[in-house]
Amino acid sequence: xxxxxxxxxxxxxxxxxxxxxxxxxxxxxxxxxxxxxxxxxxxxxxxxxxxxxxxxxxxxxxxxxxxxxx
Amino acid sequence: xxxxxxxxxxxxxxxxxxxxxxxxxxxxxxxxxxxxxxxxxxxxxxxxxxxxxxxxxxxxxxxxxxxxxxxxxxxxxxxxxxxxxxxxxxxxxxxxxxxxxxxxxxxxxxxxxxxxxxxxxxxxxxxxxxxxxxxxxxxxxxxxxxxxxxxxxxxxxxxxxxxxxx
Numbered sequence: 001x002x003x004x005x006x007x008x009x010x011x012x013x014x015x016x017x018x019x020x021x022x023x024x025x026x027x028x029x030x031x032x033x034x035x036x037x038x039x040x041x042x043x044x045x046x047x048x049x050x051x052x053x054x055x056x057x058x059x060x061x062x063x064x065x066x067x068x069x070x
Numbered sequence: 071x072x073x074x075x076x077x078x079x080x081x082x083x084x085x086x087x088x089x090x091x092x093x094x095x096x097x098x099x100x101x102x103x104x105x106x107x108x109x110x111x112x113x114x115x116x117x118x119x120x121x122x123x124x125x126x127x128x129x130x131x132x133x134x135x136x137x138x139x140x141x142x143x144x145x146x147x148x149x150x151x152x153x154x155x156x157x158x159x160x161x162x163x164x165x166x167x168x169x170x171x172x173x174x175x176x177x178x179x180x181x182x183x184x185x186x187x188x189x190x191x192x193x194x195x196x197x198x199x200x201x202x203x204x205x206x207x208x209x210x211x212x213x214x215x216x217x218x219x220x221x222x223x224x225x226x227x228x229x230x231x232x233x234x235x236x
Contacts, residue, residue, distance in 0.1 A: 031158040034085040034229070038160060043232035047159050 005070045010040045013058045013065060029053045086145070086152035087161050088229050093141040095222035101134055102215040109208060118203040127211070164228050172221035179213020 014020040022040070026033040029050060038044035039054075046054070055062040108126055109117070116122050146153055157165065187206040202208060228234055 032085050032087070032161065034083070034088070035158050035160040037083075038232040038234070041232060044160055044234050050159060 004042050004045050005068060006045045007042055007067050007069050008039065008065055009067075010036070010054065010065060013060070017058060025054070025057060028057045085161075085229070086149055086155075087157065087164075088226065089148060090141075090145060091222050091225050091229070093145065094138075095219065095226060097134070097137040097141055098215060098218045098222060100137065101130060102212070102219065104133060105130055105211065105215065109202075120204075123204050123207065130211070160234060161229075163234050164225050167228055167234065168221035168223075168225040171224050172217040175220050176213055176217040179209055179216065183207075183209040183213070 010025070014022070014025060022036045023033045026036045029036070030053065031046075031050060035044065035046075035050075039046050039050075051062055051066055055065045058065065105126070108129075112122065142153075183206040186209060190205070
């Protein structure tokens, strides 16, 4: 299956936030670790709410986390 | 050592929801196996007995309740706190995606059952797909169990592949 056109920098942002684990991010966003894994691997595009929550956790604007690459 | 790591990585990648669906899939598979086994093992005389058929349905209900409780107990040992958590948005999407193929299976089962009933009522013995007493009822039960299996199977595959949209 082809990856989705919405790419993200979650892996890098986790690394820059003191090697935050996927589990920790998932708990802070309120989703499962598997959902974070799927978002990170560009296999699932999160809702706007979850996308904003992820950006809020890293304290960056949403466009610094997600990027549209058709 | 490497296989141990692979197993650990596999278990680690499983969510609580995946585990729940896998258990429900196995339970439904066992119930279908039991139901088909009872029908094929019964004598012709027994199959025509309405009390045997209602007894079989009662057995299926009891087995499904007992196995469901056992499954929930097992899951509570795995992770008690995860049991009360609601599904997140991706899990809800996966649960919905399992409904569509299951609906098709159920629809086909209902159509076959209606045809079987009509054929029996009209005495079209040559047109009958099955020469089985109470066949429309059995077809409906089997279609329902197959639909459940298809729903759980689809959810498992989508959850494992991460391909929610495909």
